[in-house]
Amino acid sequence: MNGIFAIEKPTGITSNQFMLKLQHVLNNSQIFSKEIARATAERMQQYRKETGKAPSKRKLRKVSKVKMGHGGTLDPLASGVLIIGIGSGTKKLANYLSGTVKVYESEALFGVSTTSGDVEGEILSQNSTKHLDMDELLSLKDKFVGSLKQTPPIYAALKMNGKPLHEYAREGKPLPRAIEPRQVTIYDLDIFPDSLSRDHHYPLLRPVTDDAIDTVSHLNANLLKDTLYFSKEYCTKMGLASEEANIGDPIPLTEEERAEIDEKKDEYRAPLLHFKAKVSSGTYIRSLISDMGKAMRSSSYMVKLIRLQQQDWSLERNNVFKMEDFTEKDEKVWSAVLKEVLEKGSSVDIKQEMEKALTEWEKEQESIRNKLEEDLPKQNEEISKEKEEIEFNVDNEKKRSIDEV
Numbered sequence: 001m002n003g004i005f006a007i008e009k010p011t012g013i014t015s016n017q018f019m020l021k022l023q024h025v026l027n028n029s030q031i032f033s034k035e036i037a038r039a040t041a042e043r044m045q046q047y048r049k050e051t052g053k054a055p056s057k058r059k060l061r062k063v064s065k066v067k068m069g070h071g072g073t074l075d076p077l078a079s080g081v082l083i084i085g086i087g088s089g090t091k092k093l094a095n096y097l098s099g100t101v102k103v104y105e106s107e108a109l110f111g112v113s114t115t116s117g118d119v120e121g122e123i124l125s126q127n128s129t130k131h132l133d134m135d136e137l138l139s140l141k142d143k144f145v146g147s148l149k150q151t152p153p154i155y156a157a158l159k160m161n162g163k164p165l166h167e168y169a170r171e172g173k174p175l176p177r178a179i180e181p182r183q184v185t186i187y188d189l190d191i192f193p194d195s196l197s198r199d200h201h202y203p204l205l206r207p208v209t210d211d212a213i214d215t216v217s218h219l220n221a222n223l224l225k226d227t228l229y230f231s232k233e234y235c236t237k238m239g240l241a242s243e244e245a246n247i248g249d250p251i252p253l254t255e256e257e258r259a260e261i262d263e264k265k266d267e268y269r270a271p272l273l274h275f276k277a278k279v280s281s282g283t284y285i286r287s288l289i290s291d292m293g294k295a296m297r298s299s300s301y302m303v304k305l306i307r308l309q310q311q312d313w314s315l316e317r318n319n320v321f322k323m324e325d326f327t328e329k330d331e332k333v334w335s336a337v338l339k340e341v342l343e344k345g346s347s348v349d350i351k352q353e354m355e356k357a358l359t360e361w362e363k364e365q366e367s368i369r370n371k372l373e374e375d376l377p378k379q380n381e382e383i384s385k386e387k388e389e390i391e392f393n394v395d396n397e398k399k400r401s402i403d404e405v
Contacts, residue, residue, distance in 0.1 A: 001035070002087030003342030004071075006313035007321040009082040015073045018323075019084065025326045026066045026086075031335045040064055071096030072310065077118055080104075080307030081320055089342070096310060098281045101187065103309035106302055108273040108289045110196075111253070112205050113299035117153045117286030123207045126258075127299040128251040129271050134196055137273075140292055141189045146231030149181040149243060153286050181229065185280040186288070192276070198269040202303045204261065228294045251297050273300055276308070312346035319346045325354060332364075333357045 009018050026032045044055055071083030071093040085093040111129045114121030152158055158165050161176055168175050194200075228245040235243050253261075261268050277288060286302050293300030308315050319341070325334050336357045341348045 001032070001339060001342055003089040004083060004085050004092055004345070005321060005338065005341045006081050006083050006310070006319065006346070007323065008315065009074050009079055010323075011079045012076055014076050015070055015082060018082065019068060019070050022084070022323065022326065023066055023068050025323075026068075029331050029335070031331065032066050036064060036066065069093050072100075072102075074307060075305075077120060077302075078305040078307060080305075081310045081313050081315060082307075083310055083313060086342075100281050100311050101278060101309075102281070102283070102307060103276065103278045103314070104285050105276045105306045105308055106274075106285050106289065107200075107202070107304040108293075108300045108302045109202055109204060109270040110273060110293060110296065110298050110300050111257075111270045112301055113290060113293065114205065114301045117284075117290050118302040118305075119202075119205065121301070123205055125250065125299050126207075126253045127293075127297075128253050128257060129298055130254065130257065131251060132196055132271055132296055132298065137195055137296060138191055140295055141191060142237075143230045143234050143245075143295060144288070144292070145186050145189050146233030148184055148186055148231045149227075149229040150184045150284060150287050150291070151179050151181045151226040152284050153290070179226070181227065182282060184283040186231065186277060186283070187280070188276075188278040190276045192274040194272060195274045196271045198271060200269060200272050202269070202272075203266040204268050204270045205301070206261065206265070226290075228291055230295075245295065247295065248297055250294060250299055314346075317346070318349045318351040321350055325350075329354070329358065330361055333361050336360075 007022065009015060013021075027036065048054060067087050067090055069085050069090040071085065074080060074082055083093065083096045085091070110127075110132060112126055113124045115124060116122075152165075158179075160168070160179070165175070165179065228247070229243045230240075230245050232243055234240075240246075273289065273292065275292075277283075277285065279285075279288075285305055289300050289302050306315075309317075313319055321334075321338075321341075325337075333354065334357075337348070337350060337353045340353060341350065
């Protein structure tokens, strides 16, 4: 089997770890184990022909498992669509690494910024949320949709002077210079009605001590002073000379707000930011969240991220597998659907085809059971006859023995 398919990655695991789990399942399946055995035999034969020796286990390692790769990393915190290439399909993965359209759904909290832009980072700043207004929040769609300059987060997989950005942060060293913004495209931005609600289960990140903020802030002033940009289309429409957003600094946390946070501790709930964004490759959702916080003269960090879609593979179109499809369903069920997806691509409704394959498999199992039930009386009858013949032969042997005596 060769080709491309998509699977839903859960949170709490890296993309590579998840792919290895899937690879282990496929390696142990009958359908792939046959292909692996054939490839191994061919490799052994080729190696013997070339060297006159038997290949070592290390030489056979590449062909002794399903060849697999993925088309774009999802962080452990993120879940959603992960493109998988198997066999010769791995050559097509480059098509998904750049120039693809992706759709994300994300949730964030206002009032705090972090080094990583998400819940796993250290706090950089705390800001007021008292002034946040729904109408102003909804206006961000016009300001961000279009061609946009965006500053990647320090924990992005980028380098400066040959050194990964995140290593500067881990070593507590300042960046040699500001992180260069990159051009991205926000095709659509839908802000959900529950934004600014405090009715959610996310506790707000709080610094261990006041000194912790000062220590982390020393990593680099750039982390707090990245230039905020609005889209080219918005600036043209408004007749603005520059794409740099001309807004005030984030409003500091008030003493009243600080007292409430200190009093409620983990029970405190900050205003929620909940949105769906359709974006180009290279767009950092963490940076978009950070910029939306700045545009509201506050700060924000991500607490949840789902990749809903990458190219034509979408959770909403039912063309994405789940790991449970491979681990909880019979191989005959999932292998039939996987084969169809590898042949036809994203047009296959996996949920629908899985139900069909399951129905066929259940019919097949029922047919086998019925056949066994039909054959059982015949088998019992044959066993009974054989038993009678054996008993008859035993009796005859006994009689002959007595007669001989």
